[in-house]
Amino acid sequence: MALHNLKPYEDRILIDNKNNFKKVAMATAIAAATVFTSMSAFSAVHPVTGETLAADQTYTYRLLDGIPTMDPTLGEDVNGSQIMRDLFEGLLNQDASGAEEPGVALGYDVSADGKTYTFNLRKSNWSNGDPVTAHDFVYAWQRAVDPKTAASYQWYMKMMNVVNINAVADGKMAVDQLGVKADGDYKFVVSLDAPLPYFASMVTHPVTFPVHKATVEKHGQAWTRPENMVSNGAYKLTEWVLKERNVRERNTAYWNNDATILDKVVALVINDENQALIRYKAGDLDQTEVPAGQYPAMKKSLPNEATSFPRLCNYYYTFNLSDNGPEVFKDLRVRKALSYAIDRDVIVNNVTKGGQYPAYSFTPAATSGFKMPTIDYSKWSQKDRDAKAVALLAEAGYGKGMKTLKFDMLYNSSESHKKIATVMAQMWKQKLGVEAVLANQEWKTFLETRKTGGFQLARGAWCGDYNEASTFLDLVTTEAGYNHGRWVNKEVDQLMSDAKTATDPNINYTRVEQIMAADMPVIPVYHYTGVLMLKENFKGYPINNVQTTTYSRVMYKTAK
Amino acid sequence: MFSFIVRRIFSSIPTMLILILISFALMRFAPGSPFSTERGLPPEVLANLEAKYGLNLPWFEQLFTYIKNILFHFDFGPSFKYKDISVNEILAQGFPVTLTYGLWSFVVAVTVGIPLGIIAAIRHNTALDYAAVGITIGAQVLPNFVMAPILVIIFSLWLEWLPGGGWNGGQWQYVILPVIALSTSYMASIARIARSSMLEVLHSNFIRTAKAKGLPMRNIILRHALKPALLPVVTYLGPAFVGMITGSVVIDMYFSTGGMGQFFVDAALSRDYSLLMGVTILFGVMTILFNAVVDIAYAWLDPKIRL
Numbered sequence A: 001m002a003l004h005n006l007k008p009y010e011d012r013i014l015i016d017n018k019n020n021f022k023k024v025a026m027a028t029a030i031a032a033a034t035v036f037t038s039m040s041a042f043s044a045v046h047p048v049t050g051e052t053l054a055a056d057q058t059y060t061y062r063l064l065d066g067i068p069t070m071d072p073t074l075g076e077d078v079n080g081s082q083i084m085r086d087l088f089e090g091l092l093n094q095d096a097s098g099a100e101e102p103g104v105a106l107g108y109d110v111s112a113d114g115k116t117y118t119f120n121l122r123k124s125n126w127s128n129g130d131p132v133t134a135h136d137f138v139y140a141w142q143r144a145v146d147p148k149t150a151a152s153y154q155w156y157m158k159m160m161n162v163v164n165i166n167a168v169a170d171g172k173m174a175v176d177q178l179g180v181k182a183d184g185d186y187k188f189v190v191s192l193d194a195p196l197p198y199f200a201s202m203v204t205h206p207v208t209f210p211v212h213k214a215t216v217e218k219h220g221q222a223w224t225r226p227e228n229m230v231s232n233g234a235y236k237l238t239e240w241v242l243k244e245r246n247v248r249e250r251n252t253a254y255w256n257n258d259a260t261i262l263d264k265v266v267a268l269v270i271n272d273e274n275q276a277l278i279r280y281k282a283g284d285l286d287q288t289e290v291p292a293g294q295y296p297a298m299k300k301s302l303p304n305e306a307t308s309f310p311r312l313c314n315y316y317y318t319f320n321l322s323d324n325g326p327e328v329f330k331d332l333r334v335r336k337a338l339s340y341a342i343d344r345d346v347i348v349n350n351v352t353k354g355g356q357y358p359a360y361s362f363t364p365a366a367t368s369g370f371k372m373p374t375i376d377y378s379k380w381s382q383k384d385r386d387a388k389a390v391a392l393l394a395e396a397g398y399g400k401g402m403k404t405l406k407f408d409m410l411y412n413s414s415e416s417h418k419k420i421a422t423v424m425a426q427m428w429k430q431k432l433g434v435e436a437v438l439a440n441q442e443w444k445t446f447l448e449t450r451k452t453g454g455f456q457l458a459r460g461a462w463c464g465d466y467n468e469a470s471t472f473l474d475l476v477t478t479e480a481g482y483n484h485g486r487w488v489n490k491e492v493d494q495l496m497s498d499a500k501t502a503t504d505p506n507i508n509y510t511r512v513e514q515i516m517a518a519d520m521p522v523i524p525v526y527h528y529t530g531v532l533m534l535k536e537n538f539k540g541y542p543i544n545n546v547q548t549t550t551y552s553r554v555m556y557k558t559a560k
Numbered sequence B: 001m002f003s004f005i006v007r008r009i010f011s012s013i014p015t016m017l018i019l020i021l022i023s024f025a026l027m028r029f030a031p032g033s034p035f036s037t038e039r040g041l042p043p044e045v046l047a048n049l050e051a052k053y054g055l056n057l058p059w060f061e062q063l064f065t066y067i068k069n070i071l072f073h074f075d076f077g078p079s080f081k082y083k084d085i086s087v088n089e090i091l092a093q094g095f096p097v098t099l100t101y102g103l104w105s106f107v108v109a110v111t112v113g114i115p116l117g118i119i120a121a122i123r124h125n126t127a128l129d130y131a132a133v134g135i136t137i138g139a140q141v142l143p144n145f146v147m148a149p150i151l152v153i154i155f156s157l158w159l160e161w162l163p164g165g166g167w168n169g170g171q172w173q174y175v176i177l178p179v180i181a182l183s184t185s186y187m188a189s190i191a192r193i194a195r196s197s198m199l200e201v202l203h204s205n206f207i208r209t210a211k212a213k214g215l216p217m218r219n220i221i222l223r224h225a226l227k228p229a230l231l232p233v234v235t236y237l238g239p240a241f242v243g244m245i246t247g248s249v250v251i252d253m254y255f256s257t258g259g260m261g262q263f264f265v266d267a268a269l270s271r272d273y274s275l276l277m278g279v280t281i282l283f284g285v286m287t288i289l290f291n292a293v294v295d296i297a298y299a300w301l302d303p304k305i306r307l
Helices: A009-017 A019-038 A079-087 A134-145 A152-156 A165-169 A213-224 A275-283 A295-301 A330-338 A344-352 A382-395 A415-434 A442-453 A470-476 A490-499 A505-519 B003-010 B012-030 B043-052 B059-073 B088-124 B127-141 B144-159 B171-200 B205-212 B217-245 B248-253 B261-269 B272-299
Strands: A058-063 A092-094 A100-102 A107-112 A118-123 A180-182 A187-191 A235-241 A245-250 A262-270 A287-289 A306-319 A406-412 A436-442 A457-463 A522-534
Touching: A058 A275, A079 A235, A079 A245, A100 A107, A134 A152, A134 A165, A134 A180, A134 A187, A134 A213, A152 A165, A180 B127, A235 A490, A245 A295, A245 A306, A275 A287, A275 B144, A295 A306, A330 A382, A330 A415, A330 A522, A344 A415, A344 A522, A344 B012, A382 B171, A406 A415, A415 A436, A436 A442, A442 A457, A457 A470, A457 A522, A457 B248, A470 A490, A470 A505, A490 A505, B003 B012, B003 B272, B012 B059, B012 B272, B059 B272, B088 B127, B088 B171, B088 B261, B088 B272, B127 B171, B144 B171, B144 B248, B171 B248, B205 B217, B217 B272, B248 B261
Parallel strands: A058 A262, A058 A287, A406 A436, A406 A457
Antiparallel strands: A092 A100, A107 A118, A118 A187, A180 A187, A235 A245, A245 A262, A287 A522, A306 A457, A306 A522
């Protein structure tokens, strides 16, 4: 078995060095051993699909950067969450389509008033053999909310409406007052202040995952080192070199270990996406992102490997409607004209070129349960939109022969954002005679400028934290931290607050989108797609789950 | 000689302090904070984070505690971005990587560069000289961010001889490409400096005298010309050495070595104050140290300096 752990290129080096007889002999021995072990693995087929499985079940993929933390409670990035979901298991998981399925909880009961959730836990173990109990969840949830932990995703916990959560989070109440309790070892009970229709879908997020109290308390922040970590997921962390690699291997103590196919998952940090693509072609990786704009070329050269699928992320520009913002943006006609004049088809087909979807709404159409309203200008032809834009702008007193509309357009430094901004500015210039001055700032400076309102028109983007429209639409309420454009609409606030307890909140979301289309506080540009290279024999990647919630335990490699 | 060394070492302490002060100030003046995110953190969480990292203290107290911890506990503090790792651990993980490929690059650059330059000078205006000049100019103008991907395409994608990146604990196959990419331009500079300085020495009066005395050319070069010809090379080697062992963002990015170079940029972009300070101090100490070593070596090579 150990021979299988050799990296593919090491085999190659040995074989290619033909002058050295000893090495050739070794290579032959390795080859023979490989054939031998794969023969014994010939009987291995996928239990559901019946495909013959590859002998070497190691999945290697590219990470953009080092993962900031291996602690599920502290994590905040998408790539980290993917690893967390392999190492830990929460109450519920997502299936290939994104629907909830049992995790540590076999299921749950909701009280008649919708305010008490009782999760019935299965008997399962931590990687050190300890049982996973409801107490572990109580501890993890208290830890996530505890202000001393200073978890960045504390806000997520707050959105779950758990009893006393705000007081505990603000440090005004002890953590044991939080509305979560263990009823025996295998019933985890959560009390809510008010019913939350999508509560169950929220417990698939890593911040809600259990952590092993004894380990955390014993090692402090070093509990996440491979040698210390105790976890309950399908994999164990075996190697973590910050900016080089992260390796996890099968956890034999996992309750459903028999169903896990991949033995080992290796994440390699490769900053440069083009370099990653070269290494994918060299066979070092099973999965990597397609660099911006290269999807059509890759689709042509490797049609069975280049894949594009919808993701729950939006890309937009926000008007600064606060007192710091330009007076002219307070004119609805100007906002509408600028939005109408953007030819989104040109942007997705000729600039981003990754199968992205032109956006006329804030919430992506792919969001679960969301009913897209009829947005008038999405149905018009671009020619009509342009004509309408010219007319609206003229009414506002700008355009050819009148005053020239001039403003700054801010985005965070990146080649692809620059391309999009340039094209947008060009469209405005040609169609409306508007002068948009491009400015870019490095990420943290950009965030600061946005936050303090020191911009006129600024880029924004958001990826859903859970598959429900409120993950997007909560951002445009008056109170929202990310509403940097300071759009204030009382009706939207009311609709979003009502949605939290409504039986069908999607009616409210549809209405909010209608209001946004009419008031145009932001210019939606496109909705993201995931654009990946996936090796032909690598299967099970969740391309049908718009959140791309990955679980390595359901992925596998077939024999070539 | 001893007092020269002592003097040299003491004079670097104020330099170091100024470096710490300036980088500390520059960092705090940069807009944004380690905790700024898109959504923005609620004030309570922010307050907790700031308390956790001591950012709620007045700046002089922060600076004082910081320097004190380094001097007395050799503790560079917790990283702001990497939440469960301390700066010490990051340096301990990344610096050996950088040191390994940096040292090898230095060895390659010197052992190839100096002989190449010397031979080109001795065979002045021959095909060999032209070839050497051509190669070094080429190597010098080819930036390593162009060379790195080309190397990977040739050696990993086409020939399949070497891994295209990663470190794997410093296994030799993983070290070769980073070393080639990093050492080439240094090698070229060394060769060019060695060549021109050797040419100058070979045209000087004492060499003519040696030739007139009928000494064999071999002796003239090894005994008389080499030492003075190497002086300018040595001046260059100090900063070059530091440049190589402190790593390179480009090498780290393209070969995914996990070395220190990329932490420099990454720490600045993510406003990871303590990590940035740690890396700056480490690099600063290296720079000052090896400049001192060069000065001392210089004093040994050229007695005039010691006066």
